[in-house]
Amino acid sequence: MFITYLRRELAGRRRQTAIIAIGMALAIALVMIVSSVSSGVRDAQASVLDSVYGVGTDLTVSEEPAAPAEGEAAGPGRFEFGADAGTTEGDSTAISQSRLTAGFGASTFDASALETVQGIDGVSAASATLALTNTTFEGELPDFAQRVEGGPSDEVAEGGEAGGPPAGGFDGAGGSAFDVNSFSVLGLDPAAAAVGPLSSVELDEGRGLEASDAGQAVAVLDASYATSAELAVGDTIDVGGTEFEIVGTVTSTSADAATAADVYIPLDLAQQIAGLDGQVSDIYVQAESADRIDAVQADLEEALPDATVSTQADLAASVSGSLATASSLIANLGLWLSLAVLVAAFLIAILFTIQGVTRRTREFGTLKAIGWSNRRIVGQVTGESLVQGLIGGAAGLALGLAGIWVVNFIAPTLGGSAGDGAAPGVLAAGPQGGDGATAGGPFGGRLDTAAATEVVLNAPVTVSVIAIAIGLAVLGGLLAGAIGGWRAARLRPAEALRSVA
Amino acid sequence: MYRLEHVSKTYTQSKRQVAALKDVSLTIPSGQLVAIQGPTGGGKSTLLQMLGALDRPSTGSITLGESELSHLPDRKLGGIRAKEIGFVFQGFNLIPTLTAQENVETALEPLGVSGEERRRRALAALASVSLADRAGHVPGELSGGQQQRVAIARALVKEPEVLLADEPTGNLDEETRDEIMDLLEGLWRDRGLTLVIVTHDSAIAKRAERRLHIKNGTVTER
Ligand SMILES: Nc1ncnc2c1ncn2[C@@H]1O[C@H](COP(=O)(O)OP(=O)(O)OP(=O)(O)O)[C@@H](O)[C@H]1O
Ligand SMILES: [Mg+2]
Numbered sequence: 001m002f003i004t005y006l007r008r009e010l011a012g013r014r015r016q017t018a019i020i021a022i023g024m025a026l027a028i029a030l031v032m033i034v035s036s037v038s039s040g041v042r043d044a045q046a047s048v049l050d051s052v053y054g055v056g057t058d059l060t061v062s063e064e065p066a067a068p069a070e071g072e073a074a075g076p077g078r079f080e081f082g083a084d085a086g087t088t089e090g091d092s093t094a095i096s097q098s099r100l101t102a103g104f105g106a107s108t109f110d111a112s113a114l115e116t117v118q119g120i121d122g123v124s125a126a127s128a129t130l131a132l133t134n135t136t137f138e139g140e141l142p143d144f145a146q147r148v149e150g151g152p153s154d155e156v157a158e159g160g161e162a163g164g165p166p167a168g169g170f171d172g173a174g175g176s177a178f179d180v181n182s183f184s185v186l187g188l189d190p191a192a193a194a195v196g197p198l199s200s201v202e203l204d205e206g207r208g209l210e211a212s213d214a215g216q217a218v219a220v221l222d223a224s225y226a227t228s229a230e231l232a233v234g235d236t237i238d239v240g241g242t243e244f245e246i247v248g249t250v251t252s253t254s255a256d257a258a259t260a261a262d263v264y265i266p267l268d269l270a271q272q273i274a275g276l277d278g279q280v281s282d283i284y285v286q287a288e289s290a291d292r293i294d295a296v297q298a299d300l301e302e303a304l305p306d307a308t309v310s311t312q313a314d315l316a317a318s319v320s321g322s323l324a325t326a327s328s329l330i331a332n333l334g335l336w337l338s339l340a341v342l343v344a345a346f347l348i349a350i351l352f353t354i355q356g357v358t359r360r361t362r363e364f365g366t367l368k369a370i371g372w373s374n375r376r377i378v379g380q381v382t383g384e385s386l387v388q389g390l391i392g393g394a395a396g397l398a399l400g401l402a403g404i405w406v407v408n409f410i411a412p413t414l415g416g417s418a419g420d421g422a423a424p425g426v427l428a429a430g431p432q433g434g435d436g437a438t439a440g441g442p443f444g445g446r447l448d449t450a451a452a453t454e455v456v457l458n459a460p461v462t463v464s465v466i467a468i469a470i471g472l473a474v475l476g477g478l479l480a481g482a483i484g485g486w487r488a489a490r491l492r493p494a495e496a497l498r499s500v501a
Numbered sequence: 502m503y504r505l506e507h508v509s510k511t512y513t514q515s516k517r518q519v520a521a522l523k524d525v526s527l528t529i530p531s532g533q534l535v536a537i538q539g540p541t542g543g544g545k546s547t548l549l550q551m552l553g554a555l556d557r558p559s560t561g562s563i564t565l566g567e568s569e570l571s572h573l574p575d576r577k578l579g580g581i582r583a584k585e586i587g588f589v590f591q592g593f594n595l596i597p598t599l600t601a602q603e604n605v606e607t608a609l610e611p612l613g614v615s616g617e618e619r620r621r622r623a624l625a626a627l628a629s630v631s632l633a634d635r636a637g638h639v640p641g642e643l644s645g646g647q648q649q650r651v652a653i654a655r656a657l658v659k660e661p662e663v664l665l666a667d668e669p670t671g672n673l674d675e676e677t678r679d680e681i682m683d684l685l686e687g688l689w690r691d692r693g694l695t696l697v698i699v700t701h702d703s704a705i706a707k708r709a710e711r712r713l714h715i716k717n718g719t720v721t722e723r
Contacts, residue, residue: 001610004603005596012598366594369555370655371583371611373576493582494555496594497546497667 006383016356017388020349024392024476025399027338027345028469032400033459034334035468037407040459041327044414045316047455048323057195058293060315061117061283061300061307063107096138100185100240100274102131108279111271113304117283120299122292127192128280130270132185134239134263139178183225185239186261187270190214196284197260198250206233206248214266219244223251225262239265240273323414323455345392346476353385353484364488365495374489381488382481386474393473400469407459414455502663502695503529503552508561510547510718521547522558523718529697531662534689536709537699538723543715545699546667552697553586553665554578566662583611587656589666589685593648595640601627601651602636608655626658627651630684646677650684657688664689666698670705682708 114128190209204223300309510522550556563570605623630650670678689696712723
């Protein structure tokens with residue numbers, strides 16, 4: 001009887017059933033698409049973050065740069081060339097100098113913080129890194145020594161023959177030319193690859209850094225940097241004036257992402273060459289479990305009052321670019337739009353159900369008069385609403401899956417870069433300049449500001465997306481049914497005798 | 502069958518009190534055919550609601566068989582309606598989306614009769630009102646008289662003690678009216694029902710064993 005009655009009712013009220021189902025379907029499809037796209041955006045953010053901070057990094061510890069103290073240089077410092085610097089060839093002197101300095105805007109702090117971090121409850125692994133920028137100043141100068149060789153100046157004046165225009169330089173006429181190249185360098189503990197930037201890389205060629213590399217002048221290069229700088233395993237690279245042997249190249253595990261730095265070298269050497277003994281710039285922390293992250297963050301902040309402790313969520317907020325736009329669009333517009341449509345659909349379902357019960361006052365009164373219990377009638381009304389909701393849910397599921405398919409078919413590409421974004425050096429220079437991987441530029445910011453990544457948005461159809469659809473359909477149906485049923489329960493059986501047809 | 506003692510029913514309608522029944526005392530023996538007449542607003546339907554356990558009196562007591570109806574909870578009243586009382590309404594009150602047979606079956610639903618037995622009894626009830634061939638039709642496909650016959654089948658399928666009819670012929674033309682009255686009278690005679698019919702029609706009332714008149718909530722015998 002329940003089924004027959006329900007089926008007959010819904011079939012007899014096709015238009016109302018259709019309106020309720022369409023409203024529910026639209027709302028459910030929208031919620032599905034929004035939640036799928038937003039989890040796609042989250043995945044994209046995570047892959048950007050993974051490429052920068054490494055897989056498994058739950059927290060990072062760094063320090064806000066303080067304003068430079070009086071008398072201290074703010075930038076990477078000066079290149080100073082002594083009188084006999086460079087090598088002279090003919091009329092020109094070629095000079096070249098590499099300096100390894102802390103990344104612009106980065107602040108270093110004492111490495112003892114690492115022990116503090118490792119001592120905190122709930123920390124399963126931690127490793128410290130030193131983010132540096134290597135800047136090479138290269139140029140050609142006219143050979144100023146010529147003039148000295150020509151003899152004392154009064155002789156020149158008298159002789160009149162040696163006082164010609166200067167020769168040499170890059171144009172052979174006494175001009176000068178300079179190049180400023182830079183690449184990012186990350187000093188890391190070769191023994192601690194489990195957590196940190198190198199945990200999200202994959203070996204391309206050669207080998208990675210090993211525990212025995214501590215103190216050795218060996219380097220691992222980002223594969224795309226190695227290609228653009230025309231370097232290969234076995235070559236050497238000048239880092240801050242020291243020749244490093246290239247032992248391997250790495251690529252990011254996430255599709256299009258660049259790795260965190262161009263050159264990876266052992267931490268102790270990096271500290272030594274940069275003159276930052278016992279200093280680090282970032283500590284990567286892995287928590288024992290996800291639910292301890294907040295507690296670990298609080299403990300870290302207490303133990304290291306000067307430090308900035310960021311969780312993955314904080315880091316996600318630092319992802320900028322079209323990814324950030326997409327994420328905020330989804331978070332704001334998408335959420336509110338789908339909520340509004342959902343509320344509207346629920347209201348439509350509720351109002352139509354109430355209207356239906358009101359119209360059927362005499363019908364329900366009659367059923368009560370012939371002995372139907374309140375529960376039986378409430379069940380009937382709720383059952384009808386539930387089925388209407390489920391019809392809408394099924395249609396919404398189909399519509400939502402189609403919408404998600406369309407999103408994935410279009411597959412929009414989102415760009416994102418992690419970090420504080422505003423890298424000051426917009427003057428792209430150097431071999432890698434402008435390839436996007438280190439868009440920070442020559443003086444370009446800290447390593448983590450320098451990674452820009454292109455991610456293709458993939459909206460996943462997860463169990464939770466489907467559960468949301470079914471859950472909302474059931475919820476909408478039950479809500480409308482409960483309210484309609486409550487109205488029906490309050491009807492008096494004597495309503496059956498009301499003469500108006 | 503029924504014993505009413507000092508039954509009053511007062512409706513409160515936006516602070517105004519309407520006394521629909523005033524101190525009504527009467528008994529209806531089992532198997533009696535009673536006609537209730539009276540002017541509109543006199544309290545006929547209200548009395549029928551009291552007899553039908555659709556509502557409780559404001560004061561006084563109503564006894565149906567062994568049950569004292571005035572203080573029973575809703576659930577118990579529903580059980581009594583389901584088992585012992587059949588209703589026929591002026592407006593037929595069939596479920597428009599269900600077929601004639603399914604409408605008849607709704608009366609067996611609260612009794613827990615299901616499946617084949619329910620179908621068989623519903624068809625038998627329809628046959629007793631000569632509508633076996635219309636079992637699969639929905640009310641919209643039936644004439645007024647046929648709809649009322651379906652309603653009568655629904656009221657009788659559970660084999661109640663009492664049949665209460667509130668102007669069962671009020672919406673029907675003269676010919677059909679006689680047809681329905683003949684049917685009700687026949688069923689009453691054959692089954693030994695207690696039949697209470699509210700009617701405006703004196704011709705119908707004349708066929709009853711006993712005639713009650715209600716005016717301003719007060720019952721008088723005719
Ligand atoms: N639910 C109610 N609330 C308030 N007043 C009511 C209610 N039901 C009936 N009444 C009032 O009680 C009085 C008796 O009504 P009742 O329906 O019993 O009259 P009736 O004799 O059946 O009239 P009719 O011949 O028009 O059907 C009327 O004045 C009516 O307005
Ligand atoms: Mg009436």
